[in-house]
Amino acid sequence: MNRCQFVDDHHRRHGVKRLCDILGLSRSSFYYWRRTAAARAARQNVEAGLAARIRKVHQESDGCAAGTAPPSRTKRSRRRRT
Incomplete structure (x- = not known):
């Protein structure tokens, strides 16, 4: 408080x-x-919605920030190089 x-x-x-x-x-x-209580509450609601969207995108991208898997997690990089 x-x-x-x-x-x-x-x-x-x-x-x-x-x-x-x-x-x-x-x-x-x-x-x-x-x-300014009403404006503060509105901003908190917007920020909560944005945080939920960020969590959803992060989950859908398998935890990758940019939305694609890093090279170490792709099929091609798992192949043995000879």
Whole structure:
């Protein structure tokens, strides 16, 4: 839990000013954090979707980053060279 989340969770009982003073957090930072919560949540959703796509592509490519097997894993490279 970050400090802003703590202030948000407890501000009704103790007040934003008091909590921010105790935690060494500027009130403007807290209010900025609160104002940008929707954008932060949207960005996290996009990033989670992107991470899922990356995992899927990585799995489908047999664990290869570029989508093709490295030379050591191809049929041709397994043949004995004479």
